[in-house]
Amino acid sequence: MTEVSIILCTYNRAARLREALESLAGVDVPVGLSWEVVLVDNNSRDTTRAVAESFQRRLPIRYLFEPSPGQTVARNRGVCEAAGELLVFTDDDIRFEPQWLAQIVQASRSRPDADFFGGRILPLWVGGRPAWLRPVTDERSFGFPAKYDYGSQIAPFGPQDESPYGANLAIRRRVFGALNGFRTDLGPKGNVNGKGGETELLSRIRAQGYMGVYVGTATVHHLVEVHQRTCKAMWHYGLGKGRAWALTHPYPDRGITWRVRWRAFRFLVKGLRQLLRRRGDNARLCWLGAAIEIGKVRTWRCLVDVRPTMGDSI
Numbered sequence: 076m077t078e079v080s081i082i083l084c085t086y087n088r089a090a091r092l093r094e095a096l097e098s099l100a101g102v103d104v105p106v107g108l109s110w111e112v113v114l115v116d117n118n119s120r121d122t123t124r125a126v127a128e129s130f131q132r133r134l135p136i137r138y139l140f141e142p143s144p145g146q147t148v149a150r151n152r153g154v155c156e157a158a159g160e161l162l163v164f165t166d167d168d169i170r171f172e173p174q175w176l177a178q179i180v181q182a183s184r185s186r187p188d189a190d191f192f193g194g195r196i197l198p199l200w201v202g203g204r205p206a207w208l209r210p211v212t213d214e215r216s217f218g219f220p221a222k223y224d225y226g227s228q229i230a231p232f233g234p235q236d237e238s239p240y241g242a243n244l245a246i247r248r249r250v251f252g253a254l255n256g257f258r259t260d261l262g263p264k265g266n267v268n269g270k271g272g273e274t275e276l277l278s279r280i281r282a283q284g285y286m287g288v289y290v291g292t293a294t295v296h297h298l299v300e301v302h303q304r305t306c307k308a309m310w311h312y313g314l315g316k317g318r319a320w321a322l323t324h325p326y327p328d329r330g331i332t333w334r335v336r337w338r339a340f341r342f343l344v345k346g347l348r349q350l351l352r353r354r355g356d357n358a359r360l361c362w363l364g365a366a367i368e369i370g371k372v373r374t375w376r377c378l379v380d381v382r383p384t385m386g387d388s389i
Contacts, residue, residue, distance in 0.1 A: 193239020317370020
C-alpha cells in the first residue's frame with residue numbers, strides 16, 4: 076500500500092520544474108516509506124515531459140498528461156490517479172527543506188485523527204528581497220507573496236485560524252470520499268492568474284467538521300520571481316483574488332456593488348497619498364486592494380447566478 080502521494084501540477088515551466096524536482100530529490104525519506112510523485116502536466120508545450128522523465132531514476136515519478144486547462148482540473152486528475160492514503164499538494168516553484176517530507180509523515184502518523192495538514196511557507200526572493208517591501212508590510216499584504224508562517228510549532232487549527240495554502244498542504248484520501256474535489260472554475264488556468272482553489276476546498280472541509288493540524292516543522296520556500304513584483308503583476312494578482320472571492324460568495328444586491336466600487340476608489344486615493352509620502356510598500360498594497368475590489372465587481376457583472384462547478388466525483 077502506498078502511504079504518501081505527492082501531487083505536483085505544472086504548466087509550461089520546465090526550467091523551474093527541474094529545480095523543484097532537484098530539490099525534492101534531496102529530501103530525507105523515512106525508512107520504509109512507500110511513496111510516489113504524481114506529476115500532472117497541464118497541457119504544457121515546452122520540455123516538461125522530458126524533465127519529468129529525466130528524474131524517474133531518482134524519484135518515484137508517475138507522469139500524467141492532462142489536456143484540459145486549469146490547476147484545479149489537474150489536481151482533481153492527480154487525486155483520481157494517486158495511490159496514496161495521504162495526498163500532499165505542492166507546486167513547481169517550491170524548494171523543499173530536507174526534513175519536509177519526514178515531518179509531514181511524522182505528523183500524519185502521530186495524529187491519525189487529523190484529516191488535513193498545513194506546513195510553513197516562506198518566500199524566496201529571486202534576485203533578492205525588494206527594497207520597497209518593509210518587514211511590517213508582510214503581515215498585511217493580501218496574501219502577496221504566498222507566505223504562510225506561524226512559526227515552528229505543531230498545533231491543531233482553531234476555528235478562526237487561516238487555512239493552509241496549496242503549496243504545502245496534505246489531505247487524507249478519506250476526506251475526498253465525502254467531497255467532489257476542487258472547484259474547476261477557480262485557480263490558475265493557462266496564463267490566467269486565478270486564485271482560490273484550495274481555499275474554497277478547505278472551507279468545505281472545515282465546514283463539515285474535519286480537523287487539521289499546522290506542522291511548522293515541515294517548511295518549504297516559495298519562489299517570488301522579479302516579474303511577479305511589478306505593479307502590473309500585482310494588479311492581475313489582485314484581480315484574480317477578487318474574482319475568486321466573487322465566485323465563492325452569493326451575488327450581491329446593487330447597493331453592495333456600489334460600496335465595493337467606493338472601496339476600490341478609496342484604495343486608489345490612499346495609494347496616491349502613500350506615493351507622495353514615499354511609502355512605496357503601502358502604495359503597492361493599496362493598488363493591490365483596489366484590484367481585489369475591482370475583480371469582484373467585474374466578476375459579478377458577468378454573473379447572474381453563481382453555480383459552483385465541482386470536479387468529477389473522486
